Amino acid sequence: MVQPILTEDFNWVDEIIAQYGKTRTSLIPVLQSVQTRFKYLPEDIMSYIASQMALPLSNVYGVATFYAQFSTEPKGKHIVQICDGTACHVRGSKALIDKIRKEYQLSHEKHTTDDYFLTLETVACIGACAMAPAIIIDGHIYGHMTTETLEKLFNEFKEGE
Secondary structure (H helix, E strand, O other): OOOOOOOOOOHHHHHHHHHHOOOHHHHHHHHHHHHHHHOOOOHHHHHHHHHHHOOOHHHHHHHHHHOOOOOOOOOOOEEEEEEOOHHHHHOOHHHHHHHHHHHOOOOOOOOEOOOOOEEEEEEOOOOOHHHOOOEEEOOEEEOOOOHHHHHHHHHHHHHOO
């Protein structure tokens, strides 16, 4: 697992904790803020949060692994979420998933490219059923996707790098 390069200075984490407080109910926003910085929750920072908030590490880890919004695995620079809800599935989301997995050597178990360029996630629903099949790339929704429009979008996306 790739860990971020961290200094021993966790003042920025202390600032987040100070902003939300040290109560159990503030744990989720604290974790959300940390994840915004790294796109996942590094183990050493979860340990630090547990100690600073006087919570058992098992509680912090339990929250981090229970909610789908959190990740304990490093993510790629770009996050691609493909909706596989009923409307998207019926309209071809599986073909989109298969195309990305093949092109980027990903699988059911491997979601992130070796160079951490891209992470592929399938999600149950993104609420864009009228645009099915729909995907989200770095927070932007793209609808009525086909394997051809996906390839064109990814080519444009790569050119912009």
